[in-house]
Amino acid sequence: MDIDSRMRQRGEFPTEQPIEALKTDHAYARELFDSYFQAKDAGDRKDLGGHLLALLEMHAELEENAFYPRVRELDPSLVGHFEEEHGEARRLIDTLKAMDADDPQAEPLFRRLAGAITTHVDAEEQQLFPKIEQANLDMDALGREMQAYEIRLIAARTQRPAAPGVRL
Ligand SMILES: [Fe+2]
Ligand SMILES: [Fe+2]
DSSP states (O other), rough: OOSSSSSSOTOOTTOHHHHHHHHHHHHHHHHHHHHHHHOOOOOHHHHHHHHHHHHHHHHHHIIIIIIHHHHHHHOOTTSSSHHHHHHHHHHHHHHHHHHHHHOOTHHHHHHHHHHHHHHHHHIIIIIIHHHHHHHHOOOHHHHHHHHHHHHHHHHHHSOOOOOTOOOO
């Protein structure tokens, strides 16, 4: 199962379309949740689950450090709610990362995480992103900042040992 090649590699961030890059991550996360819940093979589940958690962590770090700060400059009231939801998702992710893939509690926790993430990314796409796209924001500058952050993020992750089941 080739699930690694879909992740953006170092420097591949599309600088002219930063919002599209976030939507691409969302679409990939939705697909990985579907694949995880459909997978019958324990090894596939372990791979998909680990990959999904890594994608969500990277996406959240990118948004929190290189996207939400720019949104906050635009309108400080826009990001608090989304950051709180990131905090809730991170607690579930940390619990899942500490768990064996075949733990019977893993699937119900992945279902809770899927529900939380779906609500969150739908709200970003339907409420937050349109406001940013309509705002007078320098998208190229935002894209370059996000690309630079993502390059550092990928470099840092590849230098430290992966969590069990995470192949990044
Ligand atoms: Fe988010
Ligand atoms: Fe997002």
